[in-house]
Amino acid sequence: MIIDLRSDTVTKPTKGMLDAMLTAEVGDDVYKEDPSVNALEKRLADMFGMDEALFFPTGSMANQAALKLHTNPGEQVICDQYAHIYNYEGGGASFNSGISCKLIDGHRGMFTAEQAEAAINPPDFYHSPLTSLIEVENTTNKGGGACWDFKELQSIRLLANKYNLGYHLDGARLWNALVNKKENPKQYGELFDTISVCLSKGLGCPMGSVLIGNSDLMKGALRVRKILGGGMRQVGFAAAAGLYALDYHFERLSEDHKKAKEIGEVLTQLFAIKKVEPIETNIVIFELNDGVDEAEFLNNLNKKNIHIIGMGSNKLRMVTHLDYTDEMHKKLLRTLKTL
Numbered sequence: 001m002i003i004d005l006r007s008d009t010v011t012k013p014t015k016g017m018l019d020a021m022l023t024a025e026v027g028d029d030v031y032k033e034d035p036s037v038n039a040l041e042k043r044l045a046d047m048f049g050m051d052e053a054l055f056f057p058t059g060s061m062a063n064q065a066a067l068k069l070h071t072n073p074g075e076q077v078i079c080d081q082y083a084h085i086y087n088y089e090g091g092g093a094s095f096n097s098g099i100s101c102k103l104i105d106g107h108r109g110m111f112t113a114e115q116a117e118a119a120i121n122p123p124d125f126y127h128s129p130l131t132s133l134i135e136v137e138n139t140t141n142k143g144g145g146a147c148w149d150f151k152e153l154q155s156i157r158l159l160a161n162k163y164n165l166g167y168h169l170d171g172a173r174l175w176n177a178l179v180n181k182k183e184n185p186k187q188y189g190e191l192f193d194t195i196s197v198c199l200s201k202g203l204g205c206p207m208g209s210v211l212i213g214n215s216d217l218m219k220g221a222l223r224v225r226k227i228l229g230g231g232m233r234q235v236g237f238a239a240a241a242g243l244y245a246l247d248y249h250f251e252r253l254s255e256d257h258k259k260a261k262e263i264g265e266v267l268t269q270l271f272a273i274k275k276v277e278p279i280e281t282n283i284v285i286f287e288l289n290d291g292v293d294e295a296e297f298l299n300n301l302n303k304k305n306i307h308i309i310g311m312g313s314n315k316l317r318m319v320t321h322l323d324y325t326d327e328m329h330k331k332l333l334r335t336l337k338t339l
Helices: 015-022 035-048 059-070 092-097 113-119 150-163 174-181 185-191 221-227 236-248 253-267 294-303 326-338
Strands: 052-056 075-080 100-104 130-137 166-171 194-198 209-213 273-276 283-288 309-312 315-319
Touching (some): 035 185, 035 209, 059 194, 059 221, 092 100, 150 185, 174 194, 174 253, 253 283, 294 309
Parallel strands (some): 075 100
Antiparallel strands (some): 194 209
Protein backbone atom coordinates (compact mmCIF):
# COMPACT_ATOMS: atom_id res chain seq x y z
CA MET A 1 0.00 0.00 0.00
CA ILE A 2 1.48 3.35 -1.10
CA ILE A 3 0.21 6.40 0.78
CA ASP A 4 0.84 9.56 -1.22
CA LEU A 5 0.08 12.74 0.71
CA ARG A 6 2.37 15.09 -1.21
CA SER A 7 -0.61 16.94 -2.69
CA ASP A 8 -4.28 16.60 -3.57
CA THR A 9 -3.18 16.73 -7.22
CA VAL A 10 -2.00 13.08 -7.16
CA THR A 11 -5.51 11.61 -7.41
CA LYS A 12 -6.64 9.37 -10.26
CA PRO A 13 -10.09 9.61 -11.89
CA THR A 14 -12.70 7.39 -10.26
CA LYS A 15 -14.60 4.82 -12.31
CA GLY A 16 -17.64 7.08 -12.41
CA MET A 17 -15.52 10.01 -13.58
CA LEU A 18 -13.85 7.88 -16.27
CA ASP A 19 -17.27 6.74 -17.51
CA ALA A 20 -18.40 10.37 -17.71
CA MET A 21 -15.25 11.28 -19.63
CA LEU A 22 -15.55 8.37 -22.08
CA THR A 23 -19.17 9.20 -22.89
CA ALA A 24 -18.71 12.98 -23.07
CA GLU A 25 -20.10 14.88 -26.02
CA VAL A 26 -17.25 16.91 -27.50
CA GLY A 27 -16.51 19.50 -30.17
CA ASP A 28 -13.83 22.02 -31.06
CA ASP A 29 -13.46 24.33 -28.08
CA VAL A 30 -11.31 26.86 -29.97
CA TYR A 31 -14.47 27.51 -31.99
CA LYS A 32 -16.47 27.35 -28.72
CA GLU A 33 -18.28 24.29 -30.09
CA ASP A 34 -17.56 21.80 -27.31
CA PRO A 35 -20.90 21.20 -25.55
CA SER A 36 -19.31 19.71 -22.42
CA VAL A 37 -16.96 22.67 -21.97
CA ASN A 38 -19.80 25.09 -22.60
CA ALA A 39 -21.94 23.30 -20.01
CA LEU A 40 -19.16 23.41 -17.41
CA GLU A 41 -18.50 27.11 -18.02
CA LYS A 42 -22.19 27.98 -17.76
CA ARG A 43 -22.63 25.91 -14.63
CA LEU A 44 -19.76 27.65 -12.84
CA ALA A 45 -20.77 31.12 -14.00
CA ASP A 46 -24.29 30.45 -12.68
CA MET A 47 -22.96 28.91 -9.47
CA PHE A 48 -21.01 32.07 -8.65
CA GLY A 49 -23.64 34.44 -10.07
CA MET A 50 -21.15 35.92 -12.53
CA ASP A 51 -21.43 36.66 -16.24
CA GLU A 52 -18.92 34.34 -17.89
CA ALA A 53 -16.47 31.51 -17.32
CA LEU A 54 -13.59 30.13 -19.39
CA PHE A 55 -11.94 26.71 -19.12
CA PHE A 56 -8.13 26.61 -18.79
CA PRO A 57 -5.74 23.65 -18.76
CA THR A 58 -4.10 24.73 -15.49
CA GLY A 59 -4.68 26.92 -12.46
CA SER A 60 -1.49 28.85 -13.04
CA MET A 61 -2.62 29.78 -16.55
CA ALA A 62 -6.03 30.87 -15.24
CA ASN A 63 -4.36 33.09 -12.63
CA GLN A 64 -1.89 34.47 -15.14
CA ALA A 65 -4.73 35.34 -17.51
CA ALA A 66 -6.51 37.16 -14.68
CA LEU A 67 -3.39 39.20 -13.92
CA LYS A 68 -3.13 40.10 -17.60
CA LEU A 69 -6.78 41.16 -17.77
CA HIS A 70 -6.49 43.41 -14.73
CA THR A 71 -3.17 45.13 -15.39
CA ASN A 72 -0.85 46.84 -17.86
CA PRO A 73 2.94 46.39 -18.00
CA GLY A 74 4.75 48.34 -15.30
CA GLU A 75 1.87 48.15 -12.85
CA GLN A 76 1.69 46.29 -9.55
CA VAL A 77 -0.45 43.68 -7.82
CA ILE A 78 -0.80 43.55 -4.04
CA CYS A 79 -0.67 40.03 -2.61
CA ASP A 80 0.53 38.13 0.44
CA GLN A 81 4.15 36.97 0.61
CA TYR A 82 2.81 33.38 0.61
CA ALA A 83 0.72 33.93 -2.56
CA HIS A 84 0.77 31.20 -5.19
CA ILE A 85 1.01 33.79 -7.97
CA TYR A 86 4.30 34.98 -6.47
CA ASN A 87 5.87 31.74 -5.21
CA TYR A 88 4.68 28.95 -7.47
CA GLU A 89 3.90 30.28 -10.94
CA GLY A 90 7.44 30.54 -12.30
CA GLY A 91 7.67 34.32 -12.17
CA GLY A 92 4.79 34.50 -14.62
CA ALA A 93 3.49 37.82 -13.30
CA SER A 94 6.63 39.59 -14.53
CA PHE A 95 7.17 37.41 -17.62
CA ASN A 96 3.61 37.37 -18.96
CA SER A 97 2.23 40.70 -17.77
CA GLY A 98 5.29 42.81 -17.02
CA ILE A 99 4.05 43.59 -13.53
CA SER A 100 5.57 43.43 -10.05
CA CYS A 101 4.17 42.08 -6.80
CA LYS A 102 3.88 44.22 -3.66
CA LEU A 103 4.16 41.64 -0.89
CA ILE A 104 2.31 41.89 2.41
CA ASP A 105 3.63 40.15 5.51
CA GLY A 106 0.31 38.67 6.51
CA HIS A 107 -0.74 35.81 8.77
CA ARG A 108 -0.73 32.34 7.17
CA GLY A 109 -1.18 33.86 3.72
CA MET A 110 -3.90 36.31 4.75
CA PHE A 111 -3.77 40.06 5.38
CA THR A 112 -6.07 42.83 6.52
CA ALA A 113 -7.67 45.66 4.60
CA GLU A 114 -5.51 48.07 6.60
CA GLN A 115 -2.35 46.27 5.45
CA ALA A 116 -3.58 46.33 1.86
CA GLU A 117 -4.32 50.05 2.02
CA ALA A 118 -0.83 50.76 3.36
CA ALA A 119 0.62 48.84 0.39
CA ILE A 120 -1.13 50.96 -2.28
CA ASN A 121 1.31 53.24 -4.06
CA PRO A 122 0.23 56.89 -4.45
CA PRO A 123 -1.27 57.06 -7.96
CA ASP A 124 0.26 60.48 -8.69
CA PHE A 125 3.78 59.41 -7.63
CA TYR A 126 5.15 58.27 -10.97
CA HIS A 127 8.42 56.95 -9.50
CA SER A 128 6.64 53.88 -8.09
CA PRO A 129 4.56 51.27 -9.95
CA LEU A 130 0.88 52.03 -10.32
CA THR A 131 -1.14 49.75 -8.05
CA SER A 132 -3.97 48.24 -10.11
CA LEU A 133 -4.97 44.94 -8.48
CA ILE A 134 -5.41 43.21 -5.12
CA GLU A 135 -5.12 39.41 -5.16
CA VAL A 136 -6.06 36.97 -2.40
CA GLU A 137 -5.86 33.18 -2.15
CA ASN A 138 -8.51 31.08 -0.41
CA THR A 139 -7.68 28.60 1.00
CA THR A 140 -4.04 29.53 1.43
CA ASN A 141 -1.71 26.81 0.19
CA LYS A 142 1.51 27.86 1.92
CA GLY A 143 -0.55 29.04 4.88
CA GLY A 144 -1.69 25.49 5.60
CA GLY A 145 -5.17 25.48 4.08
CA ALA A 146 -6.32 28.48 6.11
CA CYS A 147 -9.69 30.05 5.28
CA TRP A 148 -10.18 33.80 5.05
CA ASP A 149 -12.66 35.59 7.27
CA PHE A 150 -15.37 36.66 4.83
CA LYS A 151 -15.84 40.00 6.58
CA GLU A 152 -12.18 40.82 5.89
CA LEU A 153 -12.68 39.99 2.22
CA GLN A 154 -15.64 42.37 2.21
CA SER A 155 -13.49 45.11 3.75
CA ILE A 156 -10.88 44.62 1.02
CA ARG A 157 -13.64 44.89 -1.59
CA LEU A 158 -14.60 48.29 -0.20
CA LEU A 159 -10.94 49.27 -0.34
CA ALA A 160 -10.68 48.18 -3.97
CA ASN A 161 -13.75 50.26 -4.79
CA LYS A 162 -12.31 53.28 -2.99
CA TYR A 163 -9.08 53.21 -5.02
CA ASN A 164 -10.57 51.82 -8.25
CA LEU A 165 -8.54 48.60 -8.07
CA GLY A 166 -9.27 45.17 -9.49
CA TYR A 167 -9.95 42.29 -7.10
CA HIS A 168 -8.94 38.72 -8.01
CA LEU A 169 -9.42 35.53 -6.02
CA ASP A 170 -7.11 32.58 -6.54
CA GLY A 171 -9.66 30.00 -5.47
CA ALA A 172 -7.68 26.88 -6.32
CA ARG A 173 -8.98 25.31 -3.12
CA LEU A 174 -12.01 27.54 -2.67
CA TRP A 175 -14.14 24.38 -2.65
CA ASN A 176 -12.53 23.43 0.67
CA ALA A 177 -13.24 26.85 2.15
CA LEU A 178 -16.87 26.75 0.99
CA VAL A 179 -17.43 23.37 2.64
CA ASN A 180 -15.53 24.24 5.82
CA LYS A 181 -17.17 27.64 6.36
CA LYS A 182 -20.56 26.63 4.94
CA GLU A 183 -20.45 29.59 2.55
CA ASN A 184 -22.23 30.12 -0.75
CA PRO A 185 -20.34 30.60 -4.05
CA LYS A 186 -22.58 33.56 -4.91
CA GLN A 187 -21.18 35.41 -1.89
CA TYR A 188 -17.81 35.31 -3.61
CA GLY A 189 -19.22 36.17 -7.00
CA GLU A 190 -20.64 39.36 -5.53
CA LEU A 191 -17.25 40.39 -4.11
CA PHE A 192 -14.67 39.62 -6.76
CA ASP A 193 -14.07 40.82 -10.29
CA THR A 194 -12.47 37.51 -11.27
CA ILE A 195 -12.21 34.10 -9.57
CA SER A 196 -10.14 31.10 -10.60
CA VAL A 197 -11.21 27.66 -9.36
CA CYS A 198 -9.25 24.43 -9.77
CA LEU A 199 -10.78 21.08 -10.68
CA SER A 200 -7.64 18.95 -10.29
CA LYS A 201 -7.05 19.45 -6.57
CA GLY A 202 -9.81 18.67 -4.06
CA LEU A 203 -12.31 17.67 -6.73
CA GLY A 204 -10.03 14.96 -8.12
CA CYS A 205 -10.07 15.77 -11.85
CA PRO A 206 -7.07 14.92 -14.05
CA MET A 207 -6.74 18.51 -15.27
CA GLY A 208 -8.47 21.86 -15.59
CA SER A 209 -9.24 25.18 -13.97
CA VAL A 210 -11.89 27.76 -14.75
CA LEU A 211 -11.68 31.54 -14.67
CA ILE A 212 -14.98 33.19 -13.79
CA GLY A 213 -15.74 36.89 -14.03
CA ASN A 214 -17.93 39.67 -15.25
CA SER A 215 -18.26 40.47 -18.93
CA ASP A 216 -16.34 43.76 -18.90
CA LEU A 217 -13.15 41.89 -18.00
CA MET A 218 -13.85 38.47 -19.45
CA LYS A 219 -14.35 39.80 -22.99
CA GLY A 220 -10.57 39.68 -23.35
CA ALA A 221 -10.05 36.31 -21.64
CA LEU A 222 -10.30 34.15 -24.77
CA ARG A 223 -7.60 36.18 -26.53
CA VAL A 224 -5.32 36.08 -23.47
CA ARG A 225 -5.76 32.31 -23.17
CA LYS A 226 -4.75 31.97 -26.82
CA ILE A 227 -1.66 34.15 -26.26
CA LEU A 228 -0.65 31.96 -23.32
CA GLY A 229 -1.02 28.84 -25.47
CA GLY A 230 -4.17 27.56 -23.79
CA GLY A 231 -6.44 27.04 -26.80
CA MET A 232 -7.66 23.43 -26.77
CA ARG A 233 -9.77 21.32 -29.10
CA GLN A 234 -11.91 18.35 -27.98
CA VAL A 235 -11.32 19.12 -24.33
CA GLY A 236 -14.86 18.16 -23.35
CA PHE A 237 -13.45 14.87 -22.08
CA ALA A 238 -11.76 16.86 -19.30
CA ALA A 239 -14.73 19.19 -18.80
CA ALA A 240 -16.96 16.16 -18.27
CA ALA A 241 -14.71 15.16 -15.38
CA GLY A 242 -15.31 18.60 -13.88
CA LEU A 243 -19.07 18.30 -14.21
CA TYR A 244 -18.96 14.87 -12.59
CA ALA A 245 -16.76 16.15 -9.75
CA LEU A 246 -19.13 19.00 -8.96
CA ASP A 247 -21.92 16.44 -8.60
CA TYR A 248 -20.08 13.78 -6.60
CA HIS A 249 -16.81 15.08 -5.12
CA PHE A 250 -17.70 18.49 -3.71
CA GLU A 251 -19.57 17.74 -0.49
CA ARG A 252 -17.24 14.86 0.42
CA LEU A 253 -14.38 17.32 1.02
CA SER A 254 -15.41 17.40 4.69
CA GLU A 255 -14.06 13.82 4.93
CA ASP A 256 -10.60 15.06 3.89
CA HIS A 257 -10.80 17.84 6.47
CA LYS A 258 -11.68 15.36 9.24
CA LYS A 259 -8.75 13.11 8.39
CA ALA A 260 -6.36 16.05 8.26
CA LYS A 261 -7.41 17.12 11.77
CA GLU A 262 -6.91 13.58 13.05
CA ILE A 263 -3.40 13.51 11.56
CA GLY A 264 -2.68 16.80 13.29
CA GLU A 265 -3.82 15.42 16.64
CA VAL A 266 -1.34 12.54 16.37
CA LEU A 267 1.50 14.79 15.21
CA THR A 268 1.12 17.05 18.24
CA GLN A 269 1.85 14.06 20.47
CA LEU A 270 5.17 13.17 18.81
CA PHE A 271 8.49 14.11 20.38
CA ALA A 272 9.97 14.88 16.94
CA ILE A 273 7.40 17.58 16.20
CA LYS A 274 7.90 21.14 17.39
CA LYS A 275 4.68 22.65 16.03
CA VAL A 276 1.61 21.82 13.97
CA GLU A 277 -0.09 24.70 12.17
CA PRO A 278 -3.83 25.09 12.87
CA ILE A 279 -5.77 22.76 10.57
CA GLU A 280 -8.98 23.98 8.97
CA THR A 281 -9.20 22.05 5.72
CA ASN A 282 -7.10 19.33 4.03
CA ILE A 283 -3.54 20.67 4.45
CA VAL A 284 -1.33 19.72 7.39
CA ILE A 285 1.88 21.73 7.84
CA PHE A 286 4.15 20.83 10.72
CA GLU A 287 7.64 21.69 11.92
CA LEU A 288 10.25 19.27 13.20
CA ASN A 289 12.25 19.88 16.35
CA ASP A 290 15.70 21.38 15.83
CA GLY A 291 17.49 18.12 16.55
CA VAL A 292 15.48 16.12 14.00
CA ASP A 293 16.93 15.76 10.50
CA GLU A 294 14.31 16.52 7.83
CA ALA A 295 15.84 14.24 5.18
CA GLU A 296 16.03 11.34 7.63
CA PHE A 297 12.44 11.89 8.78
CA LEU A 298 11.22 11.85 5.15
CA ASN A 299 13.34 8.81 4.34
CA ASN A 300 11.91 6.87 7.28
CA LEU A 301 8.41 7.54 5.96
CA ASN A 302 9.43 6.69 2.38
CA LYS A 303 10.69 3.29 3.55
CA LYS A 304 7.17 2.64 4.84
CA ASN A 305 5.67 3.74 1.47
CA ILE A 306 4.41 7.01 2.93
CA HIS A 307 5.21 10.02 0.78
CA ILE A 308 4.92 13.59 2.00
CA ILE A 309 6.65 16.80 0.94
CA GLY A 310 9.39 18.89 2.55
CA MET A 311 8.99 22.66 2.45
CA GLY A 312 12.43 23.57 3.78
CA SER A 313 13.44 24.96 7.18
CA ASN A 314 12.32 21.69 8.83
CA LYS A 315 8.72 22.26 7.74
CA LEU A 316 6.78 19.44 6.09
CA ARG A 317 3.35 19.10 4.50
CA MET A 318 0.67 16.47 4.12
CA VAL A 319 -2.47 16.93 2.02
CA THR A 320 -5.47 14.62 2.34
CA HIS A 321 -7.53 13.86 -0.75
CA LEU A 322 -10.01 11.68 -2.60
CA ASP A 323 -7.62 8.70 -3.02
CA TYR A 324 -6.55 8.67 0.64
CA THR A 325 -8.71 5.86 1.95
CA ASP A 326 -9.84 4.97 5.46
CA GLU A 327 -7.45 1.99 5.41
CA MET A 328 -4.54 4.26 4.45
CA HIS A 329 -5.54 6.69 7.18
CA LYS A 330 -5.45 3.99 9.88
CA LYS A 331 -2.05 2.81 8.67
CA LEU A 332 -0.63 6.35 8.64
CA LEU A 333 -1.81 7.10 12.17
CA ARG A 334 -0.34 3.80 13.42
CA THR A 335 2.96 4.49 11.66
CA LEU A 336 3.26 8.04 12.97
CA LYS A 337 2.83 6.82 16.53
CA THR A 338 5.83 4.48 16.11
CA LEU A 339 8.25 7.12 14.78
